[in-house]
Amino acid sequence: MSEQTCGLTVGVDVGGTKIAAGTVDPAGGVATRARLPTPRDPDRIADAVTEAVRRVREGRDDVRAVGVGAAGYVDAERSTVRFAPNLGWHDKAIRDIVQEATGLPVVVENDANAAAWGEFVHGAGAGHEDMLMVTAGTGFGGGIVSRGRLFRGRFGMAGEIGHYRAVPDGLPCPCGQRGCMEQYASGAAHTRRARDLAAADPGRAAAVLALGDGTPAGLRGRHVTEAARGGDRFALEVFAQSGRWLGQALADLASVLDPSVLVIGGGLGETGELIRRPAEVAYRRALGGGAHRVYAEVRTATVGQDAGLIGAANLARLHELLSSPAIRF
Template sequence: MQTDGLTVGVDLGGTKIAAGVVDPKGEILSRVRVVTPHDPSLIARAIASAVEQVRQGWDGVRAVGVGAAGYVDRQRSTVRFAPNLGWQDEPLREIVERATKLPVVVENDANAAAWGEFVYGAGADHEDMVMVTVGTGLGGGIITGGQLFRGRFGMGGEIGHYRAVPDGLPCGCGQHGCIEQYASGAAHTRRAREAAATDPGRAAALLALGDGSPDGIHGRHVTEAAMAGDPLALELFEETGRWVGQALADLASILDPAVFVIGGGLGETGELIARPAEASYRKALGGGDHRVYADVVTATVGQEVGLIGAANLARYR
């Protein structure tokens, strides 16, 4: 059922809860941001409180969409598992509906971001889109035939956890060799720190931007150094882009989308990540010149795309 008027979108993360009243054009009319409680039993109530705060003065609010970092069931109701939040089988929809007296839709946060980019951003002119969010981890969402693909049990699109390297690096999901351990912001930073520990002279620019130690190097320092032309930083972007491109090629072999949208923190670096990712994708895709290559672009909606996407999904509960 489509809901006209205003909806509230919520972006739930391990450290913050962002909520906003969103109109049908994707404009955020009011917003609040609160700290995510450390106690998992208090998080759902904190979400409901944020919704109540942000909707004050907006009588036209009709529904709430919550984007949560975790596995959400097919009914878009229960968060089955969210390790960063300490949740197992959390009945999030029921709790927030009871507190706000509004209909609620719960969705995986990366799916919500993909939907926001599909409706309002870089995927708006395509019916088939894959968004890959290259943040601390590697997430994403799949749009096919203009619909969000969720899978039979609601947990499709977990892009970061296919095993790209058998018996590779350990992953927080319990497996080894997940692509997230190679094509993510955390992997990008790890490689920078390893390079600095191995050859501090070559990493002088990165070390100077941090606190002088390898552990003081963060992703933003690699970006800043790369924008200034530092050779090591540019090599690090080439390496991370190669892994992202490999992920795109693997996904294209299965899904054959019209466009890949790179989002997340590294997506905000624009061509620094998009150029090597696209080159790697074209090289790795089987079939070569016999294939039609998808466009590879970076996200355009901005950091609040998950909130905006969740709000829009609430219109079609």
């Protein structure tokens, strides 16, 4: 194995509230870490990314490259963030900024794509060539791996799976459309669903409400999860309804992409079998021609909150090793 392959790469996960960075080895192990709050001023975020990289590589001379995962639309060259509403970025040339500041090669990727790649290489997608991952958290994103490569589309913006319209003229979405799947299958939708059901029948939801402040508005996702793990019927019904929507999303996407494994990540993925079981049942029921097809395996993510950081670092490693313009990854 070459010295290049053995070196560390830095992964940076840039979110709306925090920037997490780490040096990552080829096996996916995180050697050093740094965490900074995301500045409110969009013009200062790139400097914070650079500072996070500086902190994790301090005292090390074996760092080879940097991968940055950002919540936004990234161009085909993995260079510029075209639009990142949570960060306030418009056509931000992040690769050039971070390269100039660090002196290291840099690759930029959408954060959900980076997380999907982290799960593909080191987590629930290992052993498969075709994987679809959905991240069901505050939003509903994901990533697609086809024949062992991250599928990005012609313009680098494939995988925005939360924004296909599942319900014509349905719930309004911040993207400007109505009825996007994000409004029904995300972790935020799961919490909203629990609050609405609790408001409609507070007696049945009494045990879950007691875990918060006693009001539907005070319910949090963790309260529903705690109650469901204790066998509470109301909480289990919330998971059943969320699982039906998530399974519908998996079936719709599998009909187009035909992966061998479906991975559920994000906050809902962290609830394990509570969401995986109803989602798998709903996926199998909703998959068109299911009786005549091979069902994909449904798994929950295993890398966890480091998936985006580790995935970005691995993409940076590939970018360094496969830098020939004739090779794409």
